[in-house]
Structures are given as C-alpha cells and as structure tokens.
Amino acid sequence: xxxxxxxxxxxxxxxxxxxxxxxxxxxxxxxxxxxxxxxxxxxxxxxxxxxxxxxxxxxxxxxxxxxxxxxxxxxxxxxxxxxxxxxxxxxxxxxxxxxxxxxxxxxxxxxxxxxxxxxxxxxxxxxxxxxxxxxxxxxxxxxxxxxxxxxxxxxxxxxxxxxxxxxxxxxxxxxxxxxxxxxxxxxxxxxxxxxxxxx
Amino acid sequence: xxxxxxxxxxxxxxxxxxxxxxxxxxxxxxxxxxxxxxxxxxxxxxxxxxxxxxxxxxxxxxxxxxxxxxxxxxxxxxxxxxxxxxxxxxxxxxxxxxxxxxxxxxxxxxxxxxxxxxxxxxxxxxxxxxxxxxxxxxxxxxxxxxxxxxxxxxxxxxxxxxxxxxxxxxxxxxxxxxxxxxxxxxxxxxxxxxxxxxx
DNA sequence: CCACATCTGTAGCGAACACTACAGATATCT
DNA sequence: AGATATCTGTAGTGTTCGCTACAGATGTGG
Numbered sequence: 001x002x003x004x005x006x007x008x009x010x011x012x013x014x015x016x017x018x019x020x021x022x023x024x025x026x027x028x029x030x031x032x033x034x035x036x037x038x039x040x041x042x043x044x045x046x047x048x049x050x051x052x053x054x055x056x057x058x059x060x061x062x063x064x065x066x067x068x069x070x071x072x073x074x075x076x077x078x079x080x081x082x083x084x085x086x087x088x089x090x091x092x093x094x095x096x097x098x099x100x101x102x103x104x105x106x107x108x109x110x111x112x113x114x115x116x117x118x119x120x121x122x123x124x125x126x127x128x129x130x131x132x133x134x135x136x137x138x139x140x141x142x143x144x145x146x147x148x149x150x151x152x153x154x155x156x157x158x159x160x161x162x163x164x165x166x167x168x169x170x171x172x173x174x175x176x177x178x179x180x181x182x183x184x185x186x187x188x189x190x191x192x193x194x195x196x197x198x199x
Numbered sequence: 200x201x202x203x204x205x206x207x208x209x210x211x212x213x214x215x216x217x218x219x220x221x222x223x224x225x226x227x228x229x230x231x232x233x234x235x236x237x238x239x240x241x242x243x244x245x246x247x248x249x250x251x252x253x254x255x256x257x258x259x260x261x262x263x264x265x266x267x268x269x270x271x272x273x274x275x276x277x278x279x280x281x282x283x284x285x286x287x288x289x290x291x292x293x294x295x296x297x298x299x300x301x302x303x304x305x306x307x308x309x310x311x312x313x314x315x316x317x318x319x320x321x322x323x324x325x326x327x328x329x330x331x332x333x334x335x336x337x338x339x340x341x342x343x344x345x346x347x348x349x350x351x352x353x354x355x356x357x358x359x360x361x362x363x364x365x366x367x368x369x370x371x372x373x374x375x376x377x378x379x380x381x382x383x384x385x386x387x388x389x390x391x392x393x394x395x396x397x398x
Numbered sequence: 399c400c401a402c403a404t405c406t407g408t409a410g411c412g413a414a415c416a417c418t419a420c421a422g423a424t425a426t427c428t
Numbered sequence: 429a430g431a432t433a434t435c436t437g438t439a440g441t442g443t444t445c446g447c448t449a450c451a452g453a454t455g456t457g458g
Contacts, residue, residue, distance in 0.1 A: 007405065026311070104311065122358065189391055
C-alpha cells in the first residue's frame, strides 16, 4: 500500500499564519475563511491536517508554547530570582508590543470568555497560562532553597503576582498602550517583587 | 396623536440580564437567542428598544458604568492616595469573585479581540477602562498637590499600574483564581504602590 | 505499470446567525 | 369613541458559519 499524496504546504508556516489570525481576532472572531486565506490553503486541507477549528487552535497553541518555552528557558536561566522577575516582566513588555505580532498575547487575546460550544477554549488558554506560572513558581522554590529569597517569601504568591501583571499588560496592550507604558508597569511591579522577596 | 402602546418590560432589569450574558460569554460568544431568553422578551422588542446587538451592548455598558462610577466615588473618597489604592485593589478582588456575577469584569471578559465587523467593541471596552484609569490619575494629581504623594511620584504611572493589576486580576479570575488569590495579588501590588508613592 | 493511500480544489451542505415583515394588541390624544 | 402611534409575538428573511462530498491529482509500494 502506498503512502498517499504528500502535503503541499508547510504545516508550521501555516500554523504561524493561523496564530496571527487567532491572536488578532480571538477564537470566536476568527472565521475559517480568514484562516484558509491567511494559510493559503483550502478548507479540506485545513480539516485533513488539523481536524477542526478548535483542533487548529490547539495545534497553534502547541507551536506557540514551544516558542514560549524556549523563551522561558532564557528567563529562568537568570542567576537570581530578582533577575528572573526582571527579565520576565521586561521581555513580556517588549514581546507584547512587538510590531511583528498583534498586541498582547495569544493566551489572553485568544479568548477569555467564549460562547456555548467553545467553553473549552478559555479553559485551554488558562491551562497554558498556568503552565508559565508553574515554571516561575518552581524557579522561586529553588531560589528559596538557595536562600536567594527571604524566609517568608512565598513562591506561589510571587509567581501568581508576576502572572497577573503580565496578563494585565495584555489588556493594556489591547487598549493601545505602547512599549514604554508597559515597561513602566514592569518597573513598578518589580518594586513590589523586591519588597515581597526580601520578606 | 397618541403615545403608542407602552413597553411591557423593565429596560433596566433587562439590561442587567443582558450584562450577565455578555459578561459570561463575551460579545461574540453571545447570541440574540440567549439574550432574548435571559431578558424574557422577543427579538422585535430588543431591536425596538436597543437598535442592534451592539446597541444593546453599549446600553448595558452605560448601565455598568453607572454602577461603577458610584462604586468609584467610594474608592476615590478615601483620604489618602495609599488608601485609594488599597480600596481600589481590594474591592476589585472582591467584585471580580462575587458569586452574583461571572468571574472578572465585563470590560475585560466582554472581548479584547473581536472579528471583522465588531472592531468597535474592543475599542469601546478599552475606552471605558481608560475612564477608570483617568479617574485614578486625577485623584493622584490632587494627592500630589496635597503632598500626599512624593515629589517624584508620577500619577500617570501609578494609575496605569493599578489599572494593569486589576485587569490582570480579571484574567486570573478567568483562570479560576479565587477571592483569596486575587487579594494576595492586591496585597503585593500595594507594596509596589507604596514604594512608588514615596519616591 | 498498477493498486492504493492521501492530498487538493470546487462546490455546496445543513445549521445557526443577526435581524425584520407583519398583524394584532394596547396605550394616548382629541 | 375614533385616529394614531408604539409595542408584542409569530414566523420567518437572507447571510454567514463551520464543515464536507466528490472527483481529480500525486505520491508510495509491489
């Protein structure tokens, strides 16, 4: 038996295009017609490769998570908790205002509240956001063991705080906040981190 | 000439129902069928009173803003900038986890990114969020004139920071964060405010 | 070269969407 | 009471949605 006709498009490049559309219009605001045009394929090719609109979103999220993990590795590699926080906040400020992408972050602009039948989408996005928060928390647990964080500093609280601030920056980016505005938010947040870290 | 048959439903009560649906499912995730059922009216009554789905959203936002302004008056009435920040953050933590409403805030869950044809919705929500930020900023300008804030404290930065944190709490609430989690975020944020305020 | 498996483009499916035509009901104003 | 103006419920409208049937194209394995 043969292997069949090979795919005529690059799946990863197509996912990058799809990512951009979901990011810009949200899951529910995105239509299959927009996706197929951006991906330069026809509906049957989309469905053969990704199964459904939601399947395509998940594939795009997987690809997004890959990039994000590589990026987080750099952040978590900093030698102190303080520097981890600084890199995390500042890199987020820059990434969310990168002109190469829509404002904010796919994990937030993708959809916080969805309609009946898509309840799974906000849940899926939340899970991916939580993953980043978990990575931060584990890094701070290690920092605490290394006495890099104060005796009463709580890794859970610190990670949650940083996650909240970067999520808030996504909303601000949606309101039109520019890179400098987000960097200022990051700078102020860092002061809270310092206060909390030395507790 | 007569005044015509009077409306058989309470417009404000209906708007409260509509608010809940938009809040829970987002603008694009909400259908007219869901709205008419929640409001206990039929489509023609909805369109006669509010013009369109987007008109209904704006009316609901107006009603939401009324309640919010009354609430902000309490917050802004605090005697010090520090207490304004504390009330703002803590009240937000509680409001966003009020079991009487969906999680988060209508101005965020309503829709950060929308599809073609609804581009106006995220813009409208952003304008309402900015209004709250403006109220905070003006209060901090006054606090600075009263020497209640440090010489180098920037009202714009402080207001933007608080706006970002509460927006971030909306995202966290969407991820399932409970009241205590949001209060902890508020508490940490307050430390940043203190550091920045005495600058 | 042939059977087979998979992809591709065209064309269109049923369902759900926002919205409305219409006729009857209910008020006001003279 | 009669004329008029607006609301209400029924029953749809045309459009767009996510998705797919089908036939032809293009590869692999024998």
